[in-house]
Amino acid sequence: MSTVTSSTRAPTSSAAAAPAKPLRKAGQRQQKLAAFTLLAPFTVLLVAVFLVPVGYAIGLSFFSEDHDGLGFGGGETVFTGLRSYLAVLSDPSFVSGFGAILLYCVIFVPAVVVGALALALLLDSGLMRLRRTAQMLLYLPHAVPGVIAAVIWLYLYTPGLSPVIKLFAQADITIDFLGLHTVLPSIVNIALWSGLGYNMVIFYAALQALPREVIEAARIDGAGGFRTALMVKVPIIRGSVVMVCMFALIGALQLFTEPMLMNQATPMVNSRFTPNMYIFDAAFRRNNYGLASAASVILLVVTCALSYAVTRWAGRRERSAR
Amino acid sequence: MRWTGRAGAALLTIFAMLLAGCSAGDSSDTAGSGPVHITFWSALRGSQEVVDEYNRTHTKIKVDFEQVPSGDQGGWAKLSNAARAGNAPDVATIEYPQLPGYAIDGVPRDITKMLPDSVRRKIMPQAMDLTTFEGRTYALPVDIEPMVFLYRKDLFTKHGIPVPKTWAEFESSARKLKKADPRSRIASLFTTGGTLHMAGYSWQAGARWYDTTGETWRVSMDDAPTRKVATYWQRLLDDDLVRVEPSSSQQWRAHLQSGETAGWLAGAWAAGSMMASTPGGKGKWAIAPFPQWDLKKPSLGTQGGSTFMVTKDSNHPKEALEFISWMVTSPDALKAKLSSGISSAYPTVPELVPVARKEMDTSYYSGQDIFSLFEKEAKLINPRWKWGPRMVSTISSGDDGLARAGAGSGSILDALREAQRKTMPDLKSLGLSVTER
Numbered sequence: 001m002s003t004v005t006s007s008t009r010a011p012t013s014s015a016a017a018a019p020a021k022p023l024r025k026a027g028q029r030q031q032k033l034a035a036f037t038l039l040a041p042f043t044v045l046l047v048a049v050f051l052v053p054v055g056y057a058i059g060l061s062f063f064s065e066d067h068d069g070l071g072f073g074g075g076e077t078v079f080t081g082l083r084s085y086l087a088v089l090s091d092p093s094f095v096s097g098f099g100a101i102l103l104y105c106v107i108f109v110p111a112v113v114v115g116a117l118a119l120a121l122l123l124d125s126g127l128m129r130l131r132r133t134a135q136m137l138l139y140l141p142h143a144v145p146g147v148i149a150a151v152i153w154l155y156l157y158t159p160g161l162s163p164v165i166k167l168f169a170q171a172d173i174t175i176d177f178l179g180l181h182t183v184l185p186s187i188v189n190i191a192l193w194s195g196l197g198y199n200m201v202i203f204y205a206a207l208q209a210l211p212r213e214v215i216e217a218a219r220i221d222g223a224g225g226f227r228t229a230l231m232v233k234v235p236i237i238r239g240s241v242v243m244v245c246m247f248a249l250i251g252a253l254q255l256f257t258e259p260m261l262m263n264q265a266t267p268m269v270n271s272r273f274t275p276n277m278y279i280f281d282a283a284f285r286r287n288n289y290g291l292a293s294a295a296s297v298i299l300l301v302v303t304c305a306l307s308y309a310v311t312r313w314a315g316r317r318e319r320s321a322r
Numbered sequence: 323m324r325w326t327g328r329a330g331a332a333l334l335t336i337f338a339m340l341l342a343g344c345s346a347g348d349s350s351d352t353a354g355s356g357p358v359h360i361t362f363w364s365a366l367r368g369s370q371e372v373v374d375e376y377n378r379t380h381t382k383i384k385v386d387f388e389q390v391p392s393g394d395q396g397g398w399a400k401l402s403n404a405a406r407a408g409n410a411p412d413v414a415t416i417e418y419p420q421l422p423g424y425a426i427d428g429v430p431r432d433i434t435k436m437l438p439d440s441v442r443r444k445i446m447p448q449a450m451d452l453t454t455f456e457g458r459t460y461a462l463p464v465d466i467e468p469m470v471f472l473y474r475k476d477l478f479t480k481h482g483i484p485v486p487k488t489w490a491e492f493e494s495s496a497r498k499l500k501k502a503d504p505r506s507r508i509a510s511l512f513t514t515g516g517t518l519h520m521a522g523y524s525w526q527a528g529a530r531w532y533d534t535t536g537e538t539w540r541v542s543m544d545d546a547p548t549r550k551v552a553t554y555w556q557r558l559l560d561d562d563l564v565r566v567e568p569s570s571s572q573q574w575r576a577h578l579q580s581g582e583t584a585g586w587l588a589g590a591w592a593a594g595s596m597m598a599s600t601p602g603g604k605g606k607w608a609i610a611p612f613p614q615w616d617l618k619k620p621s622l623g624t625q626g627g628s629t630f631m632v633t634k635d636s637n638h639p640k641e642a643l644e645f646i647s648w649m650v651t652s653p654d655a656l657k658a659k660l661s662s663g664i665s666s667a668y669p670t671v672p673e674l675v676p677v678a679r680k681e682m683d684t685s686y687y688s689g690q691d692i693f694s695l696f697e698k699e700a701k702l703i704n705p706r707w708k709w710g711p712r713m714v715s716t717i718s719s720g721d722d723g724l725a726r727a728g729a730g731s732g733s734i735l736d737a738l739r740e741a742q743r744k745t746m747p748d749l750k751s752l753g754l755s756v757t758e759r
Contacts, residue, residue: 064751064752064753065427065752065753066752066753067426067752067753067754068753068755069456069537069538069754069755070426070455070456070534070537070538070539070711070754070755071426071711071752071753071754072422072425072426072455072456072458073456074428075426075427075428075752075753080751080753083750083751083753084751087747087748087750087751088747088751090746090747090750091744091747091748092740092743092744093719093744160572179729180726180729180730180731266725267513267514267568267721267722267724267725267726268725268726268729270718270719270722271715271718271722272744281715282748284399284402284403285398285399285714285715285718286712286714286715286748287402287406287423287427288748288751288752290751291747291748291751294751
């Protein structure tokens with residue numbers, strides 16, 4: 001994507017290079033200024049909403065309110081070292097949050113990749129009528145903010161309110177979307193609903209960029225539409241597949257909105273259901289900012305490590321494939 | 323260039339707004355003469371009426387009241403955040419279980435030395451014990467709620483079922499009721515709100531979830547009395563003798579109204595709540611003493627009840643304490659509160675009980691003298707109980723487990739044990755001295 005912008009800029013810079021020295025110097029200065037100006041908003045935001053909060057969280061995680069005995073003598077904020085980290089790691093509810101995420105990933109990641117890929121291939125193959133309309137309709141759920149989406153689905157899940165449950169009930173089928181074993185699939189369903197169209201667009205864009213001659217060659221070799229899709233198109237857009245997987249993984253680790261709203265509706269989603277919810281609960285329900293910060297730092301490290309691992313793994317596969 | 327300038331200006335504006343947001347709400351001190359203004363936050367119904375009455379009859383202190391959401395609806399977080407930002411109100415309302423947590427966080431002021439003996443003596447010692455830790459008093463309790471059994475007298479009579487005096491009788495009555503009418507259940511096992519009920523039952527049986535002897539929190543949510551209680555309720559649950567539902571939920575209320583649930587085990591406040599929410603039950607309901615484990619050694623726990631604290635942030639602690647002493651001990655305050663609607667909250671000040679009795683129209687309970695019953699029961703409240711340092715989250719963890727137990731995964735005892743397991747890391751990270759028994 002960045003190559004597009006630099007190539008459009010190229011003619012202007014070569015034009016600026018032609019005149020005499022002083023002018024070139026001025027041009028360089030101007031260019032520097034432009035670069036600085038363009039980078040400034042990003043840098044300011046990066047520092048203000050990422051680096052500073054991360055630094056603050058790391059600081060908070062090492063300093064914590066400390067008490068004596070029963071704790072009624074009043075506490076003071078002191079350096080407590082790794083105490084908050086040890087407490088988080090010994091908390092079964094923090095660890096079980098990662099368990100919930102893992103289970104969520106096992107259902108969500110394959111479903112979203114296969115689903116979005118299938119839709120994109122269908123669109124690309126031209127089998128689908130009204131391609132533009134279909135594309136827009138599929139993308140539309142992504143435009144709905146996550147909270148709103150969760151509220152809509154919650155309405156459809158709640159017994160007594162939901163027309164869906166009523167419909168099933170008329171056919172003598174009792175269905176509980178918020179039960180012990182159904183609640184996670186219900187969350188995955190919301191995420192799929194809003195994520196499918198978005199990821200489909202990514203795959204579709206990648207498919208559009210495929211060299212047509214390769215497809216043609218496959219057809220001449222006698223491959224049918226299905227075979228072409230599976231054996232030719234998918235391997236070529238593997239990069240996009242890896243990217244979608246990684247985004248889904250990171251998104252899963254950050255899972256918050258949907259389960260947080262479900263928490264209001266069913267006790268099967270507890271207030272520490274995911275690591276992010278654990279952090280929220282520690283900070284605002286338990287007023288334990290040291291614990292919340294330590295959990296945040298751990299989550300950040302896990303997310304970074306996982307992203308790195310996925311890119312490394314994908315990179316190695318890419319290289320060995322070549 | 324112009325653009326960056328403008329963007330910079332916009333960013334600055336945003337920062338300025340954020341900073342302003344942080345420092346907003348400073349309490350303005352009224353310098354010089356005129357009445358002292360104190361602020362008061364409460365979610366309790368009738369608080370506005372109480373404040374109006376106070377302002378009408380007092381000139382030196384004026385109270386500015388703000389209705390806040392109830393604790394679980396955001397009231398607890400609101401108070402914690404305000405205290406953290408240094409702009410808590412002068413007086414705040416908090417329930418008993420949450421008080422120790424706030425005291426450890428330094429929100430309430432230690433009022434031990436400021437509190438006149440004349441006020442302290444008026445309040446039931448069992449109630450004062452619940453707001454006093456290591457000899458330091460952190461709040462004045464306004465009501466204490468001995469647990470009672472509300473039941474459908476008409477249905478019990480119709481099916482010839484005796485009103486249970488003991489837990490053994492309670493179980494046999496539950497079986498008889500279900501046999502007489504298979505759709506009917508004697509009471510509910512609550513999921514949401516259930517941990518507080520389990521606490522009340524365990525309290526009665528002699529449990530001590532938090533023992534503070536020896537300057538250490540000795541935590542045990544599965545001690546022998548609790549195990550007895552949990553096993554008992556597990557049997558009621560397994561034999562489908564109680565209805566499983568969240569407390570104060572729509573479905574629970576509907577079952578009470580239809581008579582499918584024929585009883586309610588709750589604090590004394592429930593009498594008034596029932597009258598307000600189930601007007602159709604007039605003449606059908608009655609209130610019995612809570613079932614006992616041993617009639618020779620009667621004992622009781624509580625469920626519900628609130629306290630008033632003077633905050634550490636308060637610039638006028640003396641005036642604030644004067645106001646809360648008035649709210650707790652004055653008959654005028656109680657009358658003003660009752661003028662806002664029906665309430666059967668049991669006052670912590672015994673000399674106010676006749677006032678409450680006089681104001682209460684008990685025709686709903688066929689004229690039963692319910693306050694005499696509460697008075698007798700309140701004396702049985704077991705004085706050994708203490709709440710723990712992080713009850714908001716302990717309770718919600720317990721409730722999650724109870725919901726799973728209700729759905730057939732895990733047991734009631736598992737739920738309580740898990741609540742304890744999920745609480746310990748929190749307490750340890752605060753540096754508190756804690757052990758598990």
